[in-house]
Amino acid sequence: MKFDLVKSSKNLSISSFFNIKFNSDKQNKIFLMGVSTWPNEEKLLLDIYQSLKKTFSELILIIAPRHIERVPDIEKLIKSFQYKIIKRSDHLNFKIYDNEVLLIDSTGELNSIFNEIDISYIGKSFAIPNIGGQNLIEPASKNSVILTGKYMDNFRDIISIFDKFNARIVIENNKDLELKIKELLTNKGYLNDMKNKSREAIAYGKGALDKTLSYIKLN
Secondary structure, eight states: OOGGGOOOOOOOOHHHHHTEEOSSOGGGOEEEEEEEEOTTHHHHHHHHHHHHHTTOTTEEEEEEESSGGGHHHHHHHHHHTTOOEEEGGGTTSOEEOOSOEEEOOOSSOGGGTGGGOSEEEESSSSBTTBOSOOOOHHHHHTTOEEEEOSOOGGGHHHHHHHHHTTOSEEOOSHHHHHHHHHHHHHOHHHHHHHHHHHHHHHHHHHHHHHHHHHHHHHO
16 A cells, blocks of 8 residues: 555645735635646646636636646647646746646645645546556645546555545546536535545555554564
8 A cells, every 4th residue: 555655745835836926815716636647638627627717716727747748738738728827837937826727847746735735636547548547645645635537446455445435536527527526616515525535534544554564563
């Protein structure tokens, strides 16, 4: 199991990570992140974001691709939706946020901002041929709501624990993903309940790991 991969890290605000200022109260913002996305998943998220943004102006999309060498192609895709972009690598220049899509073009830094991510879509879990899943432990350990497709075979042990606590939302198709995100945005009680379930699943997994390590030491 990979619950030993949960490491403490300095928490950063989205504002400081991207060096931006939000025009309205940050407390009203809802951050949706595509975590370790693969080809076609960015378009899926952008389609949904464009649809939901009309009703939920507080929604902000952050894309963190699995392979940063794909960033130029993702930039072109985002621009095709008529959105401007703020990248992590732009952080030396202060900006006022104005409905841009936030794009992470660095590696090894995600865990520092998961504390502010309300909803995490886990990449490589939805569309063939890019299946098998990506690690969901880091966002869940910061109480982010976990959304996955049904293809999480690379993380079966972890998924079994999350399913024990109903701590992930499984997506069946494109429309289902939009509906599930919309439900979270509409019902803050449901959003907070799923955040709590992420925390419970992580606590259980770490407890099981600690017991296993103690047993190994004693035998």
